[in-house]
Amino acid sequence: MTTIPLNDLQRMYAAYADRLDQAALDVLRSGWWLNGPRNKEFCEAFAGYLGVSHFVGLANGTDALEIVLRVLLERGRRAGDRVSVAPEVVTVANAGGYTSTACYLTGCMPVYADIEQESQLLSIPSAVAALSDRTAAVVATHLYGGLIDVPALRQAMNDAGYTHVPILEDCAQAHGLKGCGAQAGAFGDISTFSFYPTKNLGALGDGGGVATNDAELAASVRRLQQYGWGDKYRIVAAGGRNSRLDELQAAFLSVFLPDLDAANARRLAILNAYGKAAPAGLHVVRSPNGAVAHLAVVLTDHREPLRDHLKAHGVATDIHYPVLDCDQPGWADRPKRIGPSGLEVSRLSVNKILTLPCFPTMTEEEVARVCHALSTFALR
Ligand SMILES: Cc1ncc(COP(=O)(O)O)c(C=O)c1O
Known part of the structure; x- marks a missing residue:
């Protein structure tokens, strides 16, 4: 495979x-x-x-x-x-x-x-x-x-x-x-x-x-x-x-x-396909205001099991981005401020995000394989 x-x-x-x-x-x-x-x-x-x-x-x-x-x-x-x-x-x-x-x-x-x-x-x-x-x-x-x-x-x-x-x-x-x-x-x-x-x-x-x-x-x-x-x-x-x-x-x-709009439409179709295939409890990130699916990112409470499951189905994944800017070790001594509303959602999300393949030249067969892998992931 x-x-x-x-x-x-x-x-x-x-x-x-x-x-x-x-x-x-x-x-x-x-x-x-x-x-x-x-x-x-x-x-x-x-x-x-x-x-x-x-x-x-x-x-x-x-x-x-x-x-x-x-x-x-x-x-x-x-x-x-x-x-x-x-x-x-x-x-x-x-x-x-x-x-x-x-x-x-x-x-x-x-x-x-x-x-x-x-x-x-x-x-x-x-x-x-x-x-x-x-x-x-x-x-x-x-x-x-x-x-x-x-x-x-x-x-x-x-x-x-x-x-x-x-x-x-x-x-x-x-x-x-x-x-x-x-x-x-x-x-x-x-x-x-x-x-x-x-x-x-x-x-x-x-x-x-x-x-x-x-x-x-x-x-x-x-x-x-x-x-x-x-x-x-x-x-x-x-x-x-x-x-x-x-x-x-x-x-x-x-x-x-000249092909940018067509390439974006293809990316979005892939993101929409993932949205349909994802089981309840697995959220496909998308803006309600408009999207061009630069990255297909899902939020899951079960990131490592999902990664393993996708890997077993031949689907590469990554994390964009694994460390919040305010927690980057290289900037530990640099000035920064957390706004008064805090970073609750950012902190919760950083451990839940997972990026799936999404690029315009993906084949239908590949999209179907990712969808199948998503839909067969059993949430615990
Ligand atoms: C949101 C965002 N801003 C800025 C950059 C920086 O762009 P570059 O890599 O061309 O310096 C990137 C990408 O790498 C990005 O994703």
Whole structure:
């Protein structure tokens, strides 16, 4: 019996081999590998797809989070906001550590809000409760391809008197996710993407970027991604670095982009099939606001027996993510704060989550095998 993998990037390459090979050859022969026409073409196309005015390609999604936090901090400082000394960023603890990494790189303190059990997404009341005079931003991570109701979050923040606090959408797991009247990445003040190969829109290496409708924010991101340059060799902003989406990756992304909606529909069909097959007591995580099934995650009180059962049926599993950010040993001595509503749901969930295979090139036979394995799991 062959094991069904969690993902299979060889299949993805095989499905697009001719076009990817041609795209690579074209770039190599052009002699233009950075800051060239493919980057411009992809960024314009992706901005158009998202319905935003600006998309800036960067080297990866973590750089995008870091650069955006720097830009927001700088804007807050210029506006004379209250957030100068010890800025805080409200986020969740269950989303893999990327936002916390960016916080620590930019001198911000992560403040952890709790999540909703059903969707495993940021709880809006918990996020609002965690706001303070020092809040520089709220990061709304559309985790597992589930949509946070960003307009509702904005309204709740405004009602609590925090109209000046920007919302940063982390869309690394949410390319093409639609709902609540728009799509992920187009609601908030600014949003970040990763094009890590396994993402819904993935490159053949690292990639990322920032989307916004705000021309000034886009210009600030462009400055910081290239050493702080205003124009060539003239540094006009501190805090710059080098983070570029290269021409090869941009060309590959342009090959995949037209099929993103179809690939998302396939992922969602797989998630729905698992939802139907799962016995009572095994909850398939899904946002009520919209989903693109980046990961198929179930909540179970019997994780180890379920893992063993799936393994015996040739189904690979993983855990996204096994350690809450606030409990990461490497950050034990780093500043952090747990929001006033606590982390009860996050803590309960971290021991219950289990990720199942879910990728667009899964065969019907493989989906049926996972469904059969799920449906034959006897809950104790
Ligand atoms: C939610 C989330 N944010 C940020 C990132 C960081 O992206 P990257 O790996 O491209 O740095 C990832 C993925 O890896 C992610 O899943």
